[in-house]
Amino acid sequence: MVGMSEDWRSFLQRWSEEWADAREPRAPEGEDAHDEEPRRARWLGFPPASEERIQALEARLGHRLPPSYRTFLAVSDGWRHAGGFVWLLAGTDRIRPHEDAAGLSEYFPGEPGEPLSAGMWQRALQLDVESDVMYVLLDPGDVDDTGEWAVYTWAPWRASPPERYASFRAFMEAMHQEFHQLEADRSAREGREFANATTRSLDASVEAARLDALAGRHERASAALAEAIAYGRPRATGLRDQIRRLLGETYTVSFHGLADDPRYAPEMLPVLADEHVRNRWDDGMFLRTAPETVRPVADDALRQARAGTFRYTPAGPFAAAVEEAREQARWGESDAAWHTLRAALPEWRPLGPDHIAPVGLCADPVLGPLLTPERGRELLATPRAGQHGNAPAPAPDEDPPGLAWLVDTDRGSILTSYRFVLVEGVEPAQLPGRIGADETTTLREPMTVWDARRNARDHFGLSTSGDEAVAVVGRAGAGWSFALEAGPGGFDERRFVSPGDAASLGTRAVTVWSEPSDGAPFGHFLLSVAENGEEICGFTVRPGTIGRRGPLPAALDPDRLFPPGEHLAERLGERRVLEALASEFGVRLPRLALTRGRLHSFRTRPWNRPPAPGETGATLRFVRHRP
Structure with a gap:
C-alpha cells in the first residue's frame, strides 16, 4: 500500500504543478478566488484523510472502499479540477449515495451482463460535488478481480451514454489527459506554449513512433500515438490517421491539420474528398474548412473525386512503380499491380516530416481498390523512406484462379x-x-x-x-x-x-x-x-x-x-x-x-438481333442492383 500511496502522490503532484504552470500566464488577472490558493501552493488536493476518517466513511457507507480510491484519500481528501468539467471531487466528508437522484435509471436502465448493469444509479456513490452538470459515480456493484469499482460519468450536454472507467485511478488518469487536451487547445488559440515534463516525454514518443511507422513497426507506432492523442499532442493524430486510413478505417480520419499544410495537402485532400463524395456530404462543408492557402487544391480534389479522375503521383522513384501498377490495374491485373507497388515500397519518400505512408493511393480510383485491409497492413509493415526492418510476409492474392x-x-x-x-x-x-x-x-x-x-x-x-x-x-x-x-x-x-x-x-x-x-x-x-x-x-x-x-x-x-x-x-x-x-x-x-x-x-454490338417482321421480341428483364 505504501508503494501505491507514493505512486498517487507523484502523479497528483505532477498534475498539480502542470495545472499551476498553465495558469501562471493568466493569473492573477481573471483568476477565480477558489483557484488562488491551489495555484500558489501548486497543489490541487487537500490534506490526507486519516485511517480513522476512512474507516468511519466505510462504516457509514457499509462498504470497504476500492483500493485505488481508498489510497487516494490517504494522499488527498478530495480533489479540485478533475479534468475540465468537474471542479471538485468529494473527500471523506462529502461522498454520498446517489440513489438515482436525477432519475437517470429511466433513460439508462442497464441490463444484466452489460457494462452499465441494472441498479447502478440507485447503489452508486456520488463523487462530484461541483461540476458543469457532470455526474461522477463509483459503482460498488461493478467490481473486478482486484476489488476495484468501476466509475461512470455522464453529462446531459454530451448527448451520449454514460462512460465507464475500470477504476477510480483509471478515471483520474483520463481526467489528467482531458486537462492536457483542453490546455493544449487553449494554449494554441492563445499563441503560447504549453510545455512540461509530460508533454516533452509524449512529444519524444511521437517522434519515435514516426520512425517506428517508417520502419514497418506500425502497431507499436499506433499504440504510442494513441496515448499521445489522449493527451492532445498536436502531431499524433495526423500521423495515426495515416495508419488508420491504410487499414481501411475512415471514421473521423481528418489528418488533423496536414490537409491544411501546402506540403501535404496535394496528398491528404484527395483522400478526404474521396470519402466526402462517397458519403454524399455537402460540398460547402468540405470547402469551407479549407484555408485560403490550399483552397485551389481542395477545389481540384473535390472535382476530381466527383469525376473519378484523380491520379496519385508521388515524387521520387516510387512514381514509376505507381504508373506501372496503374497500367496493370486498369486492365484488371490487380494482383500484378499490387506486386509492383509492394516491390517498390522501400523506395517511397515522404513529402515532409509528418508524412509516413503513401495514403494518396487510397484516393486513386484505379489503384485504391487494390488496398484491401490485409494489403494496407502489409504496406504499413514494409520499411520505407530509408528505414530498416524485416519485410512482412506477403498478403494473399485477391484474385482466385479461373472463372x-x-x-x-x-x-x-x-x-x-x-x-x-x-x-x-x-x-x-x-x-x-x-x-x-x-x-x-x-x-x-x-x-x-x-x-x-x-x-x-x-x-x-x-x-x-x-x-x-x-x-x-x-x-x-x-x-x-x-x-x-x-x-x-x-x-x-x-x-x-x-x-x-x-x-x-x-x-x-x-x-x-x-x-x-x-x-x-x-x-x-x-x-x-x-x-x-x-x-x-x-x-x-x-x-x-x-x-x-x-x-x-x-x-x-x-x-x-x-x-x-x-x-x-x-x-x-x-x-x-x-x-x-x-x-x-x-x-x-x-x-x-x-x-x-x-x-x-x-x-x-447488340447480342440479340432486332425482331423480324411479325416476330415477337423477347421481354427484356430489368433488375436493379446496388453497387
Whole structure:
C-alpha cells in the first residue's frame, strides 16, 4: 500500500504543478478566488484523510472502499479540477449515495451482463460535488478481480451514454489527459506554449513512433500515438490517421491539420474528398474548412473525386512503380499491380516530416481498390523512406484462379447474371474494333462494373433492338482478353448473335451468357466457341433441355456437366463449365477488378438481333442492383 500511496502522490503532484504552470500566464488577472490558493501552493488536493476518517466513511457507507480510491484519500481528501468539467471531487466528508437522484435509471436502465448493469444509479456513490452538470459515480456493484469499482460519468450536454472507467485511478488518469487536451487547445488559440515534463516525454514518443511507422513497426507506432492523442499532442493524430486510413478505417480520419499544410495537402485532400463524395456530404462543408492557402487544391480534389479522375503521383522513384501498377490495374491485373507497388515500397519518400505512408493511393480510383485491409497492413509493415526492418510476409492474392468464382457471388449481386467474350491473342484495347457498336466506338475511362451497367441502362430507351450493351474489358490470363457485361437480360436463342464470331477473326473466342433461373422460366446458360469468324461448337442449357451445336470436346460435354434432374438455379453445372473452360483455355477473370475496381468499358454490338417482321421480341428483364 505504501508503494501505491507514493505512486498517487507523484502523479497528483505532477498534475498539480502542470495545472499551476498553465495558469501562471493568466493569473492573477481573471483568476477565480477558489483557484488562488491551489495555484500558489501548486497543489490541487487537500490534506490526507486519516485511517480513522476512512474507516468511519466505510462504516457509514457499509462498504470497504476500492483500493485505488481508498489510497487516494490517504494522499488527498478530495480533489479540485478533475479534468475540465468537474471542479471538485468529494473527500471523506462529502461522498454520498446517489440513489438515482436525477432519475437517470429511466433513460439508462442497464441490463444484466452489460457494462452499465441494472441498479447502478440507485447503489452508486456520488463523487462530484461541483461540476458543469457532470455526474461522477463509483459503482460498488461493478467490481473486478482486484476489488476495484468501476466509475461512470455522464453529462446531459454530451448527448451520449454514460462512460465507464475500470477504476477510480483509471478515471483520474483520463481526467489528467482531458486537462492536457483542453490546455493544449487553449494554449494554441492563445499563441503560447504549453510545455512540461509530460508533454516533452509524449512529444519524444511521437517522434519515435514516426520512425517506428517508417520502419514497418506500425502497431507499436499506433499504440504510442494513441496515448499521445489522449493527451492532445498536436502531431499524433495526423500521423495515426495515416495508419488508420491504410487499414481501411475512415471514421473521423481528418489528418488533423496536414490537409491544411501546402506540403501535404496535394496528398491528404484527395483522400478526404474521396470519402466526402462517397458519403454524399455537402460540398460547402468540405470547402469551407479549407484555408485560403490550399483552397485551389481542395477545389481540384473535390472535382476530381466527383469525376473519378484523380491520379496519385508521388515524387521520387516510387512514381514509376505507381504508373506501372496503374497500367496493370486498369486492365484488371490487380494482383500484378499490387506486386509492383509492394516491390517498390522501400523506395517511397515522404513529402515532409509528418508524412509516413503513401495514403494518396487510397484516393486513386484505379489503384485504391487494390488496398484491401490485409494489403494496407502489409504496406504499413514494409520499411520505407530509408528505414530498416524485416519485410512482412506477403498478403494473399485477391484474385482466385479461373472463372468459377462467378458462381459464388452473393445472390442479388450485380454479377449474379453475366455475359462475356474471351478472345485469344488480342489486347483489350483492340476489342472495340472487333465487337464495338460501330466504327466510332472507343474505350471510356475506367469505371466500376456498376457504372458501366448504368450506362447501358441509359441507352436502352434509344435502342431499336432492345439490347444496347456496355462491357468492361481487361486481360483474362496469358494471351487472352475479356469483355464482360454484368446483369444482362432478355436472352432469346432465336435472335442471339454471338459477338464471339466477329471477335474470333484470325483467332479463337469463347462466349458465355449466364442467366440463372432463380425459379423463373427464362433461366439459361449458353456457351459458344468460335474460330476465325465462325462458331465451331457450343450448347445452350434451359430447364429440362440441352441444345448442342458442333463437335464438343469431352471436357465441355453438356450431358456430363449438366446431369438430368439438376436445377439450373443450383448452378452446379455452371460451375463445372467454368472450371472446364479455365482448364481447357487457360483463362481467368479478375474478381477484385470486377467487384471493387475500375476498368475501361465500351458499347458493344447488340447480342440479340432486332425482331423480324411479325416476330415477337423477347421481354427484356430489368433488375436493379446496388453497387
